[in-house]
Amino acid sequence: MLRETDPKAELRFRELVESAPDGIVVCDRSGAIVLVNAQTERMFGYSRGELIGKPIEILIPERLRSRHPGHVAGYTGAPRSRPMGTGLDLSGRRRDGTEFPVEISLSPIQVDQGTLFSAAIRDVSDRKRIEAEARRANAYLLSSVDSIQDAFSLYDEEDRVVLVNSSFRQLVGASIAGAIVGRRFDELADAILPLLDPGSEAAADLRRRWLDYHREPTGSLELRTRTGRTLRITDRATAEHGTVSLIVDITDDILRAEELRRARQQAEAASAAKSEFLASMSHELRTPLNAILGFAQLLQRDRKQPLSERQLERLGHVLSGGEHLLRLIDEVLDLARIEAGGIAISTEPVGVRDMVAEVVTTLEPMAQRAGIQLASEITEVADVVADRTRLAQILMNFGSNAIKYNRQGGHVAFRAAPRDSHVRLSVVDDGFGIPEDKRAKIFEPFQRAGQETGPIEGTGIGLSISKRLAELMQGSVGFTSVVDRGSEFWVDIPVHVAAADTEAARKPQVAEGSALAAAPAAHKVVYVEDNPSNIAFMRELMSDLPAVELLTAPTAEIGVELVRAQQPAAVIMDINLPGMSGFDAVKLLKAWPETTHIPVIALSAAALARDTSRAREAGFYRYLTKPVKIDELLDALNDVLDS
Ligand code: ADP
Numbered sequence: 001m002l003r004e005t006d007p008k009a010e011l012r013f014r015e016l017v018e019s020a021p022d023g024i025v026v027c028d029r030s031g032a033i034v035l036v037n038a039q040t041e042r043m044f045g046y047s048r049g050e051l052i053g054k055p056i057e058i059l060i061p062e063r064l065r066s067r068h069p070g071h072v073a074g075y076t077g078a079p080r081s082r083p084m085g086t087g088l089d090l091s092g093r094r095r096d097g098t099e100f101p102v103e104i105s106l107s108p109i110q111v112d113q114g115t116l117f118s119a120a121i122r123d124v125s126d127r128k129r130i131e132a133e134a135r136r137a138n139a140y141l142l143s144s145v146d147s148i149q150d151a152f153s154l155y156d157e158e159d160r161v162v163l164v165n166s167s168f169r170q171l172v173g174a175s176i177a178g179a180i181v182g183r184r185f186d187e188l189a190d191a192i193l194p195l196l197d198p199g200s201e202a203a204a205d206l207r208r209r210w211l212d213y214h215r216e217p218t219g220s221l222e223l224r225t226r227t228g229r230t231l232r233i234t235d236r237a238t239a240e241h242g243t244v245s246l247i248v249d250i251t252d253d254i255l256r257a258e259e260l261r262r263a264r265q266q267a268e269a270a271s272a273a274k275s276e277f278l279a280s281m282s283h284e285l286r287t288p289l290n291a292i293l294g295f296a297q298l299l300q301r302d303r304k305q306p307l308s309e310r311q312l313e314r315l316g317h318v319l320s321g322g323e324h325l326l327r328l329i330d331e332v333l334d335l336a337r338i339e340a341g342g343i344a345i346s347t348e349p350v351g352v353r354d355m356v357a358e359v360v361t362t363l364e365p366m367a368q369r370a371g372i373q374l375a376s377e378i379t380e381v382a383d384v385v386a387d388r389t390r391l392a393q394i395l396m397n398f399g400s401n402a403i404k405y406n407r408q409g410g411h412v413a414f415r416a417a418p419r420d421s422h423v424r425l426s427v428v429d430d431g432f433g434i435p436e437d438k439r440a441k442i443f444e445p446f447q448r449a450g451q452e453t454g455p456i457e458g459t460g461i462g463l464s465i466s467k468r469l470a471e472l473m474q475g476s477v478g479f480t481s482v483v484d485r486g487s488e489f490w491v492d493i494p495v496h497v498a499a500a501d502t503e504a505a506r507k508p509q510v511a512e513g514s515a516l517a518a519a520p521a522a523h524k525v526v527y528v529e530d531n532p533s534n535i536a537f538m539r540e541l542m543s544d545l546p547a548v549e550l551l552t553a554p555t556a557e558i559g560v561e562l563v564r565a566q567q568p569a570a571v572i573m574d575i576n577l578p579g580m581s582g583f584d585a586v587k588l589l590k591a592w593p594e595t596t597h598i599p600v601i602a603l604s605a606a607a608l609a610r611d612t613s614r615a616r617e618a619g620f621y622r623y624l625t626k627p628v629k630i631d632e633l634l635d636a637l638n639d640v641l642d643s
Contacts, residue, residue, distance in 0.1 A: 017035070023043045023121040025040055028114075083106070103121075104121050146165045160182055189211060220233060229249055231249055231250070283576065290534065292318065292322050294534070296315055335445060345390060348387075356376045356425070371408035386475070394491050399427050407432075422493055424492050428488045433481045435449065528552075528585065541630065563595055564594060570641060571589070
């Protein structure tokens with residue numbers, strides 16, 4: 001069929017056709033197939049034999065077949081090399097009826113018998129699929145940009161708009177006419193500027209600030225609109241040397257933050273009110289207790305008219321009941337203050353051995369009464385970082401529990417061991433132990449683990465205070481216990497890394513009673529107090545101390561004058577006084593040259609930590625709380641009179 005002038009050339013032609021990547025189909029003028037290559041067979045699923053002599057329409061979808069001979073006739077009438085059906089989506093049909101997208105280029109071939117027509121067919125399924133995916137991805141991208149609630153805009157390297165979303169259009173819509181894409185950024189900025197409130201800034205300065213930011217964006221820029229809204233603009237450079245910009249309306253966030261701030265302020269005010277309430281409650285409760293415990297102690301010590309055994313025993317109940325009530329007030333107040341965040345923890349390096357030795361000394365009388373052997377087994381251990389008083393409070397609580405919940409002849413030991421970045425201080429006893437079903441809640445307030453009906457006094461608050469205090473010192477508490485064998489309570493406290501000088505300077509201890517045992521009326525002491533029963537109590541107490549001449553003043557105003565005139569050796573000052581307060585009075589006394597050297601001991605019913613630190617700042621020599629602990633007061637007096 002093909003021109004047979006050169007058999008070698010024909011062979012080469014056939015080889016070329018066979019190896020072509022496209023399917024090659026040659027037809028005659030009537031549209032009958034005269035030659036196909038192997039790629040055509042693969043592409044359409046026909047064998048060569050099934051195709052030769054068949055109309056070319058066998059290879060196109062049935063729905064298009066009827067019109068095809070017309071196209072063939074059109075082409076064969078004016079044949080030239082050209083792509084077929086430019087701009088149309090062409091499809092091929094496989095033997096199994098499935099269709100696939102194709103591209104076809106047509107060429108006439110001159111042979112001896114006349115003109116034949118070749119079609120080079122390329123299966124473009126892969127390309128079409130990739131194109132469709134790219135289109136879909138693009139559509140996704142555009143619709144996501146459009147669904148961003150904030151105003152989005154993208155600029156090319158010449159700072160012209162490439163893409164904006166609907167929110168951006170809305171923002172500038174009213175102030176700009178015509179298309180936005182293609183405009184320069186500064187044009188858009190100029191359109192938006194009239195909507196902005198420049199505040200105290202000149203409009204031109206605001207414009208410059210915005211353009212500068214857009215050129216070299218770092219962080220974000222906040223602008224206010226004339227309608228009172230706040231916009232946060234965040235621009236970033238793109239990899240293509242353009243800029244992407246997002247304008248977010250943060251007005252609601254600001255309002256919410258403001259609401260939160262106000263709510264926090266209210267909560268803080270409420271918590272402060274709670275602390276104040278607790279402070280005054282404790283004052284109210286302590287004042288009458290002061291009278292009860294003070295006079296009970298005086299009756300107990302009355303040497304002139306000693307009480308009978310029976311009376312002393314009854315008085316013992318009054319005292320222990322009063323002390324229990326006082327402890328309860330103190331503990332509830334302590335817990336409430338911790339919960340209100342009202343206690344200040346001040347940490348410092350603390351030498352464990354010395355501190356535990358003091359705790360053991362304090363607990364010793366209690367242990368002796370209970371017939372318990374108490375010992376510190378601590379030898380060498382690193383210092384910890386803690387609030388010394390508060391850490392001692394935790395160990396006192398563990399220690400007194402270990403003594404209380406124990407039998408005569410029992411043992412209590414304090415131990416310390418390093419534990420990673422902490423030191424574990426533990427108190428081990430061989431007492432009652434804690435029943436398993438009570439263990440989970442033991443650190444919660446008012447949980448007494450089965451002791452609520454027993455004879456051992458307690459409030460159930462100590463352990464919960466200990467836990468919170470440990471946490472405030474970046475520590476933790478825990479315990480193990482076996483019923484009838486004993487318990488171990490421990491507190492882990494951060495270790496002090498660079499162990500500093502642990503031998504803190506201590507005040508020299510005054511030999512007891514030395515100054516107070518001086519000649520009669522050797523020392524004048526002024527007591528400023530408005531409560532008659534407190535004055536009576538103090539008079540009684542001082543009557544046992546002939547060295548002291550007690551002068552009293554019912555108000556701070558009278559008190560300071562009395563001090564100025566009498567130049568006493570010491571002043572004992574109540575804080576809550578009618579008129580001038582004890583704080584104001586001590587300030588005056590410290591300010592006057594003739595009284596500045598006179599030590600003033602505060603004796604107050606207010607027991608908040610805040611008062612203690614205020615007292616120190618105000619210039620008090622010492623701050624004691626009511627009800628008066630006689631030994632404590634005598635110690636303080638002894639110290640001032642001796643110095
Ligand atoms: P309180 O001793 O005032 O009741 P705590 O909070 O200190 O309150 O202790 C709570 C409870 O835990 C105690 O009532 C007691 O039942 C139990 N408990 C604490 N320590 C020990 C211990 N070492 N041995 C046995 N039980 C203990």
